[in-house]
Amino acid sequence: MAVVFKKTSMLTDVPLHYCPGCTHGIIHRLVAESIEELGAADKAIGVAPVGCAVFAYNYFNCDMQEAAHGRAPAVATGIKRVNRDCVVFTYQGDGDLASIGTAEIVHAAARGENITVIFVNNGIYGMTGGQMAPTTLPGQVTTTSPYGRDTSHCGYPIGISELLSTLKAPSFIERVSVHDVKNVVNAKRAIKEAFRRQIDGKGFSLVEVLSTCPTNWGMNPLDALKWLEANMIPYYPLGNYKDRDKEAASK
Amino acid sequence: MAKLTFASEICKGCGLCVNACPKKLLELDKSRINKKGYNPVHITDQAACVACAACARMCPDCVITVER
Ligand SMILES: Cc1ncc(C[n+]2csc(CCOP(=O)(O)OP(=O)(O)O)c2C)c(N)n1
Numbered sequence A: 001m002a003v004v005f006k007k008t009s010m011l012t013d014v015p016l017h018y019c020p021g022c023t024h025g026i027i028h029r030l031v032a033e034s035i036e037e038l039g040a041a042d043k044a045i046g047v048a049p050v051g052c053a054v055f056a057y058n059y060f061n062c063d064m065q066e067a068a069h070g071r072a073p074a075v076a077t078g079i080k081r082v083n084r085d086c087v088v089f090t091y092q093g094d095g096d097l098a099s100i101g102t103a104e105i106v107h108a109a110a111r112g113e114n115i116t117v118i119f120v121n122n123g124i125y126g127m128t129g130g131q132m133a134p135t136t137l138p139g140q141v142t143t144t145s146p147y148g149r150d151t152s153h154c155g156y157p158i159g160i161s162e163l164l165s166t167l168k169a170p171s172f173i174e175r176v177s178v179h180d181v182k183n184v185v186n187a188k189r190a191i192k193e194a195f196r197r198q199i200d201g202k203g204f205s206l207v208e209v210l211s212t213c214p215t216n217w218g219m220n221p222l223d224a225l226k227w228l229e230a231n232m233i234p235y236y237p238l239g240n241y242k243d244r245d246k247e248a249a250s251k
Numbered sequence B: 001m002a003k004l005t006f007a008s009e010i011c012k013g014c015g016l017c018v019n020a021c022p023k024k025l026l027e028l029d030k031s032r033i034n035k036k037g038y039n040p041v042h043i044t045d046q047a048a049c050v051a052c053a054a055c056a057r058m059c060p061d062c063v064i065t066v067e068r
């Protein structure tokens, strides 16, 4: 019999600690498979965030470094600059990247650092119990916005892909989702392309992946996928936000 | 002929695979509880499986191996 699908060797045998149905696990797999398929398994170095993915260093079968909250792009910058042959990535949630780490991600992107950022946007602080994040939707109920996010004093969610795509340096920025099989396959394509840009020396690449947090959204895993599709995608449109290769080709 | 193998002990019974299967062949096995305390997924009709691997691609925990 031929193997159609099996777990990638770029993930360790350690069982993931994520809640049942949390799509962090799917995204881990896509990152790991992309690295393996690009032949970068023994050159990969990941930087783990603070957030539910804090134990990512136990799961990716490569060298990993833990960073202080939000600082992963700065840590990855240092690692990449002294190990130019290595494939360096960060894996960060929206509390990590879009709140406490806003400065680090903007400047890493502006510098065009040759790293790959996997940005997991579930619209909430998962690990600490579901507080409002900069990415929380208007009206969305969280533990710190029990009546829904009030835009009159909390403003509006930050579209990180839109924001960073105004910068000149980044090579590749795309927003994808993992709420069904078709989108999972598409997310893998984008993540692989992001790593390919780094390997080709093209500079900064980021993939924003819309993700669920069934536990803190207060839903079962399937309803969370449906909620993502119905509520997050209208606010966070999927698609490519920056592709310098395409820009160059059309000139 | 297709064959699914399940790493049942790490299944969290989230049901994303159950929903993903286009032929509706998967269900949570209510007659079993794994070490983690969940009803693990199983296949109801192996012969009808077309090895599309939709279930495996939606599984957050890489529980399912698909062979053909
Ligand atoms: C300096 C610092 N400030 C605050 C915290 C508390 N804290 C831990 S995780 C987290 C947010 C995580 O949310 P996110 O990045 O969205 O990841 P998720 O857990 O949702 O995957 C916060 C605020 C911390 N650990 N360190």
Ligand code: SF4
Residues within 6 Å of the ligand: A017, A018, A019, A022, A023, A024, A052, A122, A126, A127, A212, A213, A214, A215, A216
């Ligand atoms: S708290 Fe939310 S983001 Fe964290 S593991 Fe659970 S479901 Fe996933």
